[in-house]
Amino acid sequence: MRKLSAVIVLMFLLSGCKSDERILERLGMVQTSSYDLSEDQRLKVTSSIPVVNPESVSRRELLVVEADSIKEARLQFSRKTELFLVSGQLRNVLFGLNLTKAGLGNYLDTLMRDPSVALGVRVSIVDGDAGALLSKDYKQHADTGQYVDHLLEKEGGRNSIPQITLYEFSRDYNDDGIDPIAPIIKETEDHVVIEGIACFEQDRYRMKIPAADGMIFALLRGSLNQGEVALNLGEDGGRKRIVMFSSLGSQHKLKVIRSENSRFKVKISASIQGSVLEYTGSLRLQNKADRQELEKEISAKLSSEGNQMIRNLQQHHVDSLGIGQYVRNSLSYREWKSTDWNKVYPSVEIEFHPKVIIKDYGKYN
Amino acid sequence: MGRDQKTTPSLQHILQQFDQCADLSRRNFPEIRVDIVYFPHLVSSKLLTDEILEPFARPQGDKIEQLLEQSQFVFQADVKKVVVGILGGSVAIFHMDQVYMLDAYGPETRSLVQSETETIITGPHDSFVESASTNLSLIRRRIKSSHLKVIRCSVGEISKTDVYILYIKGIANLEYVEELQKRIQRIEIDAINEGAMLSQFIEDNPNSVFPQFLTTERPDAAESKLEGGKIITIIDNSPTAISAPASFFEFFSSPDDYYQRWALGTALRLLRYSALLITIIFTAMYVSITTYHYEMIPEALLRTLAESRTRVPFPPVYEALLMETMIELLREAGARLPTKIGQTIGIVGGIVIGQAAVQAGLTSNILIIAVASSAIASFVIPSYMMSASIRLVRFGLIILAGIWGNMGLSMGVALLIIHLSSLTSLGSSYLSPVAPMKGTDWKDVFIRAPFALLKTRPSQTRTPNTIRQKMRK
Amino acid sequence: MAEKLTPFHITILVYMTQSGIIIFTLPRQLAEYFGTNGWLFMVPCFVISSLNIYLISLVYHMGKGRSIFLILEQSISKVVLYPLYIGLSSVWLIFGCMIGKKYVLLFQMISFPTTNPMIFKLAIDLLALLLLTKGIYTISKATTVFFWVTIWMYLLLLGFIPNFQWVRLTPFIFKEGHDMVRGGLDIYTAFLGYELSLLYLPYMDHKKKSMRGVYAGNTILSVAYISFAFICFGFFSLGQLKKLLYPLLDLLAFIQLPFVERLENLLYGFFLFLILVTVVMYWWAAAESVQRILPRANISILCSILVGISFVVSYIPTTLDQVNTWIMYLSYAATGIAFGLPLLLVVLLLVQRKRRNSYA
Structure with a gap:
């Protein structure tokens, strides 16, 4: 009986909510x-x-x-x-x-x-x-x-x-x-x-x-599990040396070091793995030593571009990389509150240390 | 013995009782002064010939009295019992003011055929028929144990239908047996024609939509229920056996699950539970999403769904109810018609009407998909009774979803859960083994675990003998 | 059949009674009052509630499983007790009903903004009444089903792990908060519900395990709440969390599945089951205490009257803010009961024991 009355009441209410219909x-x-x-x-x-x-x-x-x-x-x-x-x-x-x-x-x-x-x-x-x-x-x-x-x-x-x-x-x-x-x-x-x-x-x-720099920004910002980046490694005997680094995965680490007079030094390291899909330089990729050299070159290139980007960000007072979070977490609460991060940020010494490993280099020599 | 029936049963008396019963047969053997009275269609003609016609036609020197002392002839002094006996297929033999009865019951019955409502793919294909004795034999054949006990009662003031309560002593809980017997004996009605009808008289809550006793037409299912500690009730003239106590989840298992390999059996069980979910909420979800919760539609589906709704002139809830009713009409028509025409109806109805309804802009094609899949899903549920109940419940949920969207749906589900948890079957919880919780039973309810793990009987039966398998690998 | 509650059912009942409406706001309240790593505050709450349960188990052991009403009536005259019973039941009754009302008002933010909230309230009350009149055993059975229907939702938390960052948790503890005392009281109400286990005593299986069931329920709740709050603190930033009034709804809305999005629309309905159990249990407790005054009353009629009263009362506050205020004061009262009642009972039991000893 009670169930029946409940159902009847519900039916009775059917007309009550037309205004809330979103057909x-x-x-x-x-x-x-x-x-x-x-x-x-x-x-x-x-x-x-x-x-x-x-x-x-x-x-x-x-x-x-x-x-x-x-x-x-x-x-x-x-x-x-x-x-x-x-x-x-x-x-x-x-x-x-x-x-x-x-x-x-x-x-x-x-x-x-x-x-x-x-x-x-x-x-x-x-x-x-x-x-x-x-x-x-x-x-x-x-x-x-x-x-x-x-x-x-x-x-x-x-x-x-x-x-x-x-x-x-x-x-x-x-x-x-x-x-x-x-x-x-x-x-x-x-x-x-x-x-x-x-x-x-x-x-x-x-x-x-x-x-074009989006990938580098991403590498600076966090760990990745996929991505592609094309780097211009400069010229070599009139020939452009382009390397296309693909399916890369990156492990991102950020370390805050406090030097004396309470200045901060931040080290961003990224260990990057990926495959080379295109390379127009003179190094022979099947050669281990050459490959290591290429790895170094890519690292250096990434590092310079990354560091340049960081300078740029600092100049504009934008902490898009979230450096502040890490600095904050390395401090005590009182210290953090007493630092005006916005003011401190441009002068923080930030370094980018990428480490590149070539997983493979395609199916053609 | 009826004390008021002091009168000795005389032939005249009996014939008077069966006045105007044209199908009653009477024969007399004047030379030995014997009259016999019986219903020929209730009596096995072979037995009649062997036991009466031949020996009585030429009593070989023995006197008739000696013949009647044989044990198959039972002396009967009570008129009422004579009448009942004749109605029950006995031959009444009148000799010198004395009555003897010979049980020669053997009417024509349907032969064993496959079950129509509970078909399975592998496994025994025989099914119960209308004759209780055949049905009993189907079970006795399977359980060769003297512990299989049968209690006979009779139901129906006029029909006097035989009801048999079967249980295995030592496995079944006798409290349940007593309770069931008590409930059957309490019935006072002129006639009960069917097992499923009987079960409504003995259920805990006859007003519920849900069947509280499991009915089956399959002897192998009945057997496994008996062995699990349940009680089987067989009613004469009905191919439906009742198994009690039952739990809601029992209705979702089929004997097939055990005949197939366990991984398959498990997959089938899970499939059936998802079918339950689909049946109950699929159409209701369509209604609630298209009426109230447009946010929930992913972008990829949005255009398809909205486009299919553009030409439909009425709100989703009416649209859905219309199509659901249509499907129910089709199903009912198909069920009432001979198989071949039924199939045609299905095709005509399903394809032609469905297609035309969409083209005419009466319904959206997404709804057709929803309605059709929830109808199909409802037929996946092995028990016809349960699947019919759930289809009915679905209508309530669609209406609720039409009123209050997802909140209505949740309220409906809450109502359903509250109702289900208040149900009992023979006094035991209908939601066993979920509530009361019995985790060890889950492996034979939601999945079909390998036999090596199915070592105990279900807890709902409160069996004194829980171990069903002692085998070790 | 006089069936007893098994320890498992007690666990579920306690957990389901405890988990209630506060889950929608909990992470924000933690962030607001306690600031950084506010989720940690749940740990002392868990300890305190466990201590409170210990107090209840003392009542259970010392009273040898007697109902609390019997214990009370043995030492205190009915003239004093009846007002107490009325007080208890009215706090529980109105508390339950306000929880229902808040649920409805919150729901109306998502959909049905213009429908009269009292219609939803009526429907929920009717559902609750339906369950209430069936007795504690059926309530526990329904609760078990509701438990299984809702507990899987905690698995959704796993979906937020990809966006979880430890950096956002910060190493600071309880910085940038305010009003910690008031906040602590408010948040402690999240754990309320276990105190009703005082009333389970006569329905329990008289075994030691029963009390363990209460502890277990409280533990399940604490683990669930702590993990939920923890995920929130790493998923949102602190400043953001402070601004999100109902972080749970935002979390649910964030989930995108290939076939359905904006799960808050659907899952909000699932929280109805949690709310329903909380409401029903509080009302059940209220009905139990009133029944002590009117032992002959028909339970169904009594429950209907009580629910009717609470329905009328729930007309009074109309805005979410008003409801929140009501809930705040009522939950303070309920907290008081949670500690006061078992304390009183323990004292009474000690007195009774002493008296018995002096007679002997």
Whole structure:
């Protein structure tokens, strides 16, 4: 009897929750959103919604609006579409460079607050106008937002750029020993190109690491289990010596040494293993001694590029490598609190010591 | 002895009782002053000829009295018992105001055929038939032990159906036997026609959707239940044997599991439990995700799913209920029709209607997949009773999912679990061996461990003799 | 059939009663109040709760398995006891009901934001009532099933190990926290639930192992909570963790499987089972104490009335904040009961023993 009455009560309530229905085909599921700073210092929001109707020619609907906040933009969007706008399927947020320079903190806050937005939303920076990039149609791709998302996902999987989602971004943003980073992309005539890695100081964009150096950045930042890097080892008798180092795995270690007068010395060592897929120099790879020499050369090259990158980061006051975390962990709490890491960081002596081992060199001599 | 039946049974009296029973047969042998009365269709004609017709036709010098002193002829002074005897297939022999009965029961029965509802691939293919004596013989043949005890009771005020309670002394817990016997004797109804019907009269909670006793048509299954310490009840005129006490998980095992190699048996068990899960929640999940939880759809599936829903005019819950009802209609139609037509119905219904419904934009094709796979999964459950119950439960969950999405689904599952855990079978927990927890039983419930590990009988039977296997490698 | 609770069932019951709504906020509270490596605070909590259980086991041994009501009534007059019983039962009753309400309000953040929360509350209450009226033995059976249906979720923690970094844990202990005393009290309430084992006494199998079941349940819970909090501290950065109001939901939302994403939508429903058991057990305890006052009352009717009362009470607080405040004060009271009641009982038992000795 009691069960029956429970069931009856439940049935009775059926009508009570129509307003909370989110029936799939009636939803405008924002998949990609871009945020820019317009000329009059307002927020320009562009959102891309997939159009699922098979009879429709276009595969996505674009909504562009200028507003003062992200959620206000949503209200304005709502007036433009017959669909019920929701952000639970948001995959990618693009920030224009202007906005990034002004700081992302507020927008991050809004995104994190919305319970329907998960931590897995990809965060990327657009060199230029993000709305323009998202609005543009690329012939070979029906949905630009999806194209960008897949591009970043694939490249992130290969470690040439970091995979940055809201989780990583806000994690590093809220940590006192590391600064956040994000991939930066750019629109070209018929493609979207990965430009490199945007480095932030707190929530403000400071500098960019070119995509070609992405791998070195990754080696500096942590352990890897896959990746590819092409290095120019200079010229040898008029011939360019290029080495392509592939399927590399790297073990990353970071050591903090305190010298006198409380200066820090940080040693980043990476032991890198991989296979050589291309080599245009004169060394004979089947020769053990030559191979060791090549290993040394690659190490030296990586080391110099790495160290240069570190200097560059230090000059821009961005601790994208998370050196601060390690320094913090080597100190007592009081010492850490009394150091102004932001001030100390540029003068810290950081060295990169890669050690390269060639696992194999292909199937041809 | 009925005290009010003091009157000696006379031929007239008996014939009066069976007034207007055209199928009653009466013969007389005037030279020896003997009358016999019987139902020819209940009596084995061979026995009749051998025991009565031939000896009575020419009494070889012996007097008829001496003939009737043979042990097969039972003197009977109680009218009521004479009537019952005749109804039970005995021949009543009237001689000089005295009545003798000869049990010549042997009606026409269906011969042994394969079980229709519980087919297996390898293993014995015989199945119970309607005749209780044949069924008893099928079990006796398998268990050649004097410890196999049979209690006979009778059920039904009018039908007087024989019910046999079988158990193995020393293995079965006698408390269960007593309890079962008590429950059967408590039944007061005009007739009980089927084993599964009987089980509803003796169940702990007749209002539950779930069968609390396992029914089987397979003698090998009944045998293994007996040997596990359970009690088998056989009812005459029904091919269904009842095994008690039963646990929910028992319904997901099939004799096949033991005939196959253990790895395969284990895989099959796991498959059945996943079938249970699919049956119960697959369609409900579709409803809840497409109605409320669009976030849960991965990007790769989003477009497919949304596209398939675009032309559907009604909310997912109605769509799902419509298709589920359709499938149930098909199943029911298929079950009522002769096999060959049933198959055609299945094909016509499944393919034609399914395809047309999608093309007409009445349902999404993803839903067809969900509904079809949950229907198929429901048939994977070996017990027809259980699979039917679960299909019914599924409708409730679909509705709940339509009301409150995943929360409704969880509430439904919680309700289900609460209900299941309050069920008992002959007073023992229906959810044994999960609750009360008996970890050692799990290896014969969720998986089918190698025989070397199956050394004990299930705990639910509370058997005094737990060891079933002493063999060592 | 008068069936007894086996030690295994007691373990499960204790664990399931303890694990409740606080798991959604626990890592954040640890980070907020205790700062760096706040998860370590769970260890002293575990020790304290174990000590409390030891106190309960003393009651069990000294009282030779008698029900606590019998012990109380032997020494204290009913005039004093009845208000005490009413106090106990009202704390437990309202505590249980607020937990249910908080669960509903939290759920409405994820979906069904505009539906009246009391409708969900009603459904949950009805479910709880259904289970409650079936008696402790059926509750324990259902709890066992709920346990198996939910315990696997801790395996999901393994999925966060790739993003776990020791660096984020920092070597500092309890730095950057504030209000540690209040926070400690708040977090200790995560362990509440074991105190109800006082009431299991007459239902237990009279064996030594039963008390071990209570310890085991508490240990399972502690291991689960500690590992969960630990993973959170290495997965999120401290600053981030402080800002995430419900880190558990964020964690669940982070999981992506090939066929389904955003598991918080689905798994939040699974937490219903945990909440249901917690609520039912508190209500059961409340019903047990009220039954002591009205021994002749029909259990079903009594339970229905109690649940009805609590349903009405749960109308009063409407926002998450108000509910949190209610839960805070009630959990302080429940903590007080958890320590006070067994202490009182031990004292009474000592007095009773002394008196018996002096008579002898």
